[in-house]
Amino acid sequence: MLQVNNLSFAYEAVKVLKGISFEIAQGEHVAVMGESGCGKSTLLKLIYGLLTPGEGEISWRNEQVKGPLYKLVPGESYMKYLSQEFDLMPFTTVAENISEHLSVFYPEQLKQRTEELLEMIEMTSEAQVKVKNLSGGQQQRVALARVLAQKPDILLLDEPFSHIDNFRKNSLRRNLFKYLKEENISCLTATHDHLDVLPFADRILVLKDKELLVDGETNKVFESPKNFYVASLFGEANVLPITVLKSYADTKRNIIVYAHEFKVANSSGLATRVKKLYPMGGYFLVEGESEDGKIYFHSEKPLKINAKVYLNVAIETINKRLREIN
Numbered sequence: 001m002l003q004v005n006n007l008s009f010a011y012e013a014v015k016v017l018k019g020i021s022f023e024i025a026q027g028e029h030v031a032v033m034g035e036s037g038c039g040k041s042t043l044l045k046l047i048y049g050l051l052t053p054g055e056g057e058i059s060w061r062n063e064q065v066k067g068p069l070y071k072l073v074p075g076e077s078y079m080k081y082l083s084q085e086f087d088l089m090p091f092t093t094v095a096e097n098i099s100e101h102l103s104v105f106y107p108e109q110l111k112q113r114t115e116e117l118l119e120m121i122e123m124t125s126e127a128q129v130k131v132k133n134l135s136g137g138q139q140q141r142v143a144l145a146r147v148l149a150q151k152p153d154i155l156l157l158d159e160p161f162s163h164i165d166n167f168r169k170n171s172l173r174r175n176l177f178k179y180l181k182e183e184n185i186s187c188l189t190a191t192h193d194h195l196d197v198l199p200f201a202d203r204i205l206v207l208k209d210k211e212l213l214v215d216g217e218t219n220k221v222f223e224s225p226k227n228f229y230v231a232s233l234f235g236e237a238n239v240l241p242i243t244v245l246k247s248y249a250d251t252k253r254n255i256i257v258y259a260h261e262f263k264v265a266n267s268s269g270l271a272t273r274v275k276k277l278y279p280m281g282g283y284f285l286v287e288g289e290s291e292d293g294k295i296y297f298h299s300e301k302p303l304k305i306n307a308k309v310y311l312n313v314a315i316e317t318i319n320k321r322l323r324e325i326n
């Protein structure tokens with residue numbers, strides 16, 4: 001188990017993380033999310049031992065993870081870190097990059113393992129290509145295979161799919177996270193992309209204003225976002241006074257409604273004027289104007305600009321959000 005206890009860190013005088021505590025069990029997948037600059041990469045670097053905590057401790061199976069003050073070469077054999085910089089050998093082949101740290105005393109195993117990883121990153125046909133001749137996305141896939149080669153116990157992934165096109169991204173995500181579960185490898189993934197998270201992470205950590213704002217099961221964090229910031233990590237969200245949705249509600253509280261939770265009707269509901277339409281493939285993201293201000297919702301059909309529509313939210317959704325707002 002990874003244990004992070006009361007971790008704080010500052011780059012010189014600039015505090016980045018404050019009092020961060022959480023645990024990751026063996027085989028558990030945890031995502032760390034939050035706005036750009038909130039400290040996701042810094043947290044991964046601290047755990048890997050590239051930076052020294054100002055305060056607090058990090059341990060794996062009750063052994064302290066040693067930072068740069070204790071080790072000349074950062075990193076532990078049981079832990080691997082995929083940085084945003086990839087850290088590849090450009091003048092050698094894809095296969096050589098992947099197998100670099102595998103034992104040459106077991107050539108059959110080395111070959112088998114390299115082939116297995118090439119298959120996972122869908123680059124079997126590029127095995128003999130020199131890394132310097134690969135695209136950014138291909139290099140990121142090689143870097144991913146490289147950190148997996150020695151089957152670490154825990155993997156730290158910093159935006160692991162950021163350079164990879166959508167065509168590959170979906171299958172790569174599925175291959176990778178399935179593989180990690182099968183091998184019982186723990187994983188902490190820093191990402192902006194909720195599609196890296198919702199189908200694959202067991203838990204989500206949300207960083208905000210240097211602190212750990214949320215540590216919860218993926219489904220709960222998504223279904224009951226603590227506030228607008230958390231909801232926005234998963235797509236367009238709205239904060240609305242409950243009275244505009246449920247006129248008989250005697251409460252003054254606001255609730256969060258994701259854009260996809262509105263149903264568009266021709267009569268009855270929250271009156272909204274259509275202002276902008278963004279085609280999203282299978283649906284439209286609509287920017288509307290209601291008595292309460294700007295509102296975002298989804299529509300299956302195209303709507304006319306300035307048309308008046310009525311928005312409704314399932315009563316179960318309203319009640320669920322009301323229950324969970326403190």
Ligand SMILES: Nc1ncnc2c1ncn2[C@@H]1O[C@H](COP(=O)(O)OP(=O)(O)OP(=O)(O)O)[C@@H](O)[C@H]1O
Pocket residue numbers: 011014016034035036037038039040041042043190
């Ligand atoms: N080497 C550094 N020296 C000084 N400040 C730094 C350094 N690296 C990062 N920072 C600052 O620390 C804060 C956290 O940066 P970090 O890269 O951890 O954020 P992040 O959440 O990973 O961002 P992103 O999502 O954009 O990658 C930012 O304000 C950043 O400017």
